[in-house]
Amino acid sequence: MNAKGDLIARLTALGLSTPTFDAAAQGPAHEQVFHVTVSAGGRTLGRGEGRSKRDAERAAAEAALAGLDAQEEGQEDRPRESGGRWPIYAAVLEGALEAALDLAPEDATLDEVRADAARLYRDLLAELGHGPEPVGGEDG
Numbered sequence: 001m002n003a004k005g006d007l008i009a010r011l012t013a014l015g016l017s018t019p020t021f022d023a024a025a026q027g028p029a030h031e032q033v034f035h036v037t038v039s040a041g042g043r044t045l046g047r048g049e050g051r052s053k054r055d056a057e058r059a060a061a062e063a064a065l066a067g068l069d070a071q072e073e074g075q076e077d078r079p080r081e082s083g084g085r086w087p088i089y090a091a092v093l094e095g096a097l098e099a100a101l102d103l104a105p106e107d108a109t110l111d112e113v114r115a116d117a118a119r120l121y122r123d124l125l126a127e128l129g130h131g132p133e134p135v136g137g138e139d140g
Helices: 003-013 053-074 090-103 110-127
Strands: 020-026 033-040 043-050
Touching: 003 053, 003 090, 003 110, 020 053, 033 053, 043 053, 090 110
Parallel strands: none
Antiparallel strands: 020 033, 033 043
């Protein structure tokens, strides 16, 4: 499982912004513990800690995914940012990520590439008529 990648894909499918991971280290250099908070769209999605920054980011992404799962199970009627849930097509998402990476300038940040990939993905699905699915009991 690639929790960070899965989280990015989930947020893209939901039409939400790219997640940001904020890390802080505590303790002496030989015994540091990293604390990471992952957020998107101005709200905290999860927190994690680990002996390395990578482990803490993974734990935070896993917590965010668990929170999103619980939210979907318990609050299906809650409106989402884009008016619905975008379907996940792994091959299309992978292609959008590759295209965004190929088109990105050399000095682009990872968050910029992710945001471009999300836009490409949503635009392509919209052009193909696979836009967001209605949430809750909405009539279309």
